[in-house]
Amino acid sequence: MSDQLMPLFEVFVRSRRGLDHKHVGSLHAENHEQALEYARDTYTRRSEGVSLWVVKSSDIVSSQEEDSASFYDPMDDKPYRHATHYELPAEVNNM
Amino acid sequence: MSDTLIGNEHVQARFQERIDAEQRIEPKDWMPEAYRRNLIRQISQHAHSEVIGMQPEGNWLTRAPTLRRKAVLLAKVQDEGGHGLYLYSAAETLGITREELVEALHGGRAKYASIFNYPSLTWADIGAIGWLVDGAAIVNQISLQRTSYGPYSRAMIRICKEESFHQRQGYEIILTLAKGSDEQKQMAQDALNRWWWPSLMMFGPHDAESAHSAQSMKWKIKRQSNDDLRQKFVDQTVPQAEFAGLRIPDADLRWNEERGHYDFGEIDWDEFQRVIAGNGICNRERLAHHKKAHDEGEWVREAMRAHEAKKRARKARDAA
Amino acid sequence: MTDDLKEYVIGLADDALTLGHRLSEWSSNAPFLEEDLALSNVALDFIGRARMFYQLAAELADDGSTEDDYAFLRDCREYRNLLIYELPRGDFAMTCARQFLIDQFNVLFLERLCESAEARLAAIAAKSLKESRYHLRRSREWMLRLGDGTDESHARLQQSLEQIWGYTPEMFAMGALEQRLLQAGVAVDRAALRAPWSSAVESVLSEATLSVPACDWEVSGGREGLHTEHLGFMLAEMQFLQRAYPGQQW
Numbered sequence: 308m309s310d311q312l313m314p315l316f317e318v319f320v321r322s323r324r325g326l327d328h329k330h331v332g333s334l335h336a337e338n339h340e341q342a343l344e345y346a347r348d349t350y351t352r353r354s355e356g357v358s359l360w361v362v363k364s365s366d367i368v369s370s371q372e373e374d375s376a377s378f379y380d381p382m383d384d385k386p387y388r389h390a391t392h393y394e395l396p397a398e399v400n401n402m
Numbered sequence: 403m404s405d406t407l408i409g410n411e412h413v414q415a416r417f418q419e420r421i422d423a424e425q426r427i428e429p430k431d432w433m434p435e436a437y438r439r440n441l442i443r444q445i446s447q448h449a450h451s452e453v454i455g456m457q458p459e460g461n462w463l464t465r466a467p468t469l470r471r472k473a474v475l476l477a478k479v480q481d482e483g484g485h486g487l488y489l490y491s492a493a494e495t496l497g498i499t500r501e502e503l504v505e506a507l508h509g510g511r512a513k514y515a516s517i518f519n520y521p522s523l524t525w526a527d528i529g530a531i532g533w534l535v536d537g538a539a540i541v542n543q544i545s546l547q548r549t550s551y552g553p554y555s556r557a558m559i560r561i562c563k564e565e566s567f568h569q570r571q572g573y574e575i576i577l578t579l580a581k582g583s584d585e586q587k588q589m590a591q592d593a594l595n596r597w598w599w600p601s602l603m604m605f606g607p608h609d610a611e612s613a614h615s616a617q618s619m620k621w622k623i624k625r626q627s628n629d630d631l632r633q634k635f636v637d638q639t640v641p642q643a644e645f646a647g648l649r650i651p652d653a654d655l656r657w658n659e660e661r662g663h664y665d666f667g668e669i670d671w672d673e674f675q676r677v678i679a680g681n682g683i684c685n686r687e688r689l690a691h692h693k694k695a696h697d698e699g700e701w702v703r704e705a706m707r708a709h710e711a712k713k714r715a716r717k718a719r720d721a722a
Numbered sequence: 723m724t725d726d727l728k729e730y731v732i733g734l735a736d737d738a739l740t741l742g743h744r745l746s747e748w749s750s751n752a753p754f755l756e757e758d759l760a761l762s763n764v765a766l767d768f769i770g771r772a773r774m775f776y777q778l779a780a781e782l783a784d785d786g787s788t789e790d791d792y793a794f795l796r797d798c799r800e801y802r803n804l805l806i807y808e809l810p811r812g813d814f815a816m817t818c819a820r821q822f823l824i825d826q827f828n829v830l831f832l833e834r835l836c837e838s839a840e841a842r843l844a845a846i847a848a849k850s851l852k853e854s855r856y857h858l859r860r861s862r863e864w865m866l867r868l869g870d871g872t873d874e875s876h877a878r879l880q881q882s883l884e885q886i887w888g889y890t891p892e893m894f895a896m897g898a899l900e901q902r903l904l905q906a907g908v909a910v911d912r913a914a915l916r917a918p919w920s921s922a923v924e925s926v927l928s929e930a931t932l933s934v935p936a937c938d939w940e941v942s943g944g945r946e947g948l949h950t951e952h953l954g955f956m957l958a959e960m961q962f963l964q965r966a967y968p969g970q971q972w
Contacts, residue, residue, distance in 0.1 A: 333491040338710055341863070370430075453750075456749060469789050471972055487755055490755070579972075695751045695753070702753035702757075
């Protein structure tokens with residue numbers, strides 16, 4: 308008899324002083340509500356977070372490494388998007 | 403992805419380049435099958451160790467001698483479970499399920515740290531386990547924070563943050579006993595006598611004799627040698643024992659001014675092998691306990707699944 | 723009044739400690755790892771609650787006694803917890819049944835205790851209420867999952883309810899001491915909680931497809947130190963070190 312385990316959920320936590328939700332790990336639960344509760348019990352015992360997200364792992368779509376050549380490389384040769392590309396006189400160099 | 407020999411060599415070389423450049427390997431990245439298998443073995447055994455490790459300490463939860471110790475021990479054991487969870491999470495990114503990992507443990511195909519095959523006989527053991535076993539684990543885990551596989555590395559960073567409380571609470575227990583009555587002091591010394599050598603064994607065999615060591619080091623799964631880590635542990639622990647007024651059970655232990663490290667005696671590798679082979683006092687109990695909890699939980703997990711299915715069916719009906 | 727208050731607080735402390743102890747027994751024994759961690763959190767909440775109550779009792783006693791003196795150096799006959807708290811954890815269904823019935827009570831009780839004329843009690847209540855609301859959320863969900871899960875989970879949970887039901891009336895009993903404290907605006911009127919508790923519990927049982935036990939028996943005695951035989955064994959284990967090595971620091 309196969310004992311199928313509950314679906315896997317990925318957990319993201321945003322801390323009090325943080326701007327973004329960071330991925331902290333995963334856990335198994337039957338549904339989102341239960342996943343949220345277990346996330347609270349597993350990942351916020353040291354008051355690490357003010358906001359929790361749980362997402363079913365199967366709902367996450369990610370880019371593949373073999374795509375990175377067309378996905379990301381074209382971004383590398385446009386340095387004018389970075390602030391450091393621009394040299395300013397010292398007097399106004401606080402931008 | 404090309405299947406030709408040339409294509410494969412290229413991809414292997416590129417992988418090793420990334421490793422050598424201290425880049426992290428992430429779940430969707432290409433990796434050699436042997437790297438994946440090595441990681442699954444190491445991460446899952448680490449996870450199993452955390453979970454099995456809940457037992458020798460959990461053994462004293464109902465007998466903790468003060469309310470504060472009771473709460474602290476419960477939080478600590480809970481942390482160990484949590485560490486198991488973080489590590490199972492990391493392992494599951496490698497294309498294996500929790501269920502398969504648990505089956506491997508129950509079937510004897512996956513191992514857990516042999517240190518947990520020893521019994522926790524007195525309250526002082528709880529102190530010794532925190533001080534020595536967690537102390538040794540910390541030395542190993544700090545090193546693993548720089549392991550090449552991303553999810554494993556991040557799990558280790560999280561674990562390290564939580565682990566120092568574990569060692570401190572253990573040492574605090576030992577100090578309190580060592581400064582207590584004669585009976586308590588004896589209890590602490592006795593625990594040290596029984597847990598010292600097994601803690602040294604936690605770092606594994608001498609590297610020359612370890613099958614997995616060389617490849618693990620090449621792939622930066624493992625960052626420092628067994629012997630280096632073991633030396634680090636001895637060097638940091640001897641002064642702690644001295645401060646507590648306890649004697650480490652090693653007649654060959656002495657400071658070596660030239661090396662700048664402690665010399666220590668040879669480990670009884672026969673005992674190490676004996677316990678790994680199943681002749682430790684608790685080998686059978688540890689696995690049986692884990693299996694029992696799992697088997698007794700079967701009806702609960704089934705109920706959860708059934709309930710969820712009923713909810714989905716009702717929702718579908720209501721929507722129709 | 724201080725004596726009354728101290729006795730009252732000790733009773734609440736004993737309730738919390740015995741239940742916290744029973745919950746801690748699930749560590750490494752839970753049906754799966756996530757639930758193991760969750761149960762430990764609930765256990766820690768109750769142990770923490772017990773400590774706050776014992777510390778208040780020690781303050782009131784003002785005789786140098788500590789939280790540990792109360793927990794580890796009193797025998798059965800001095801323990802004041804209600805019987806439902808000391809019962810063995812049983813299987814997961816029994817634990818869930820007991821937990822739900824208590825959590826539903828605790829939320830109602832603590833909401834009122836927040837208004838106690840005794841400020842220190844009200845403060846403990848406010849903190850505990852936050853915890854109990856979370857406990858109730860969890861235990862209510864377990865009633866639904868197990869009651870409306872499989873035939874086996876339903877049967878186990880129904881049976882657990884039948885075995886435990888007669889211990890619930892004790893939660894609503896008001897002894898003379900509590901009556902006095904109620905007059906003083908310090909204690910909560912337990913009897914008044916019976917109706918809302920029954921209503922809330924029956925609603926959940928119904929949703930979980932469970933039946934309210936047709937109960938014709940009732941057990942009590944906890945506040946007088948008349949306990950079940952389970953408490954003795956629990957204390958023997960819990961107090962062993964303090965009794966075997968008296969007067970030591972740990």
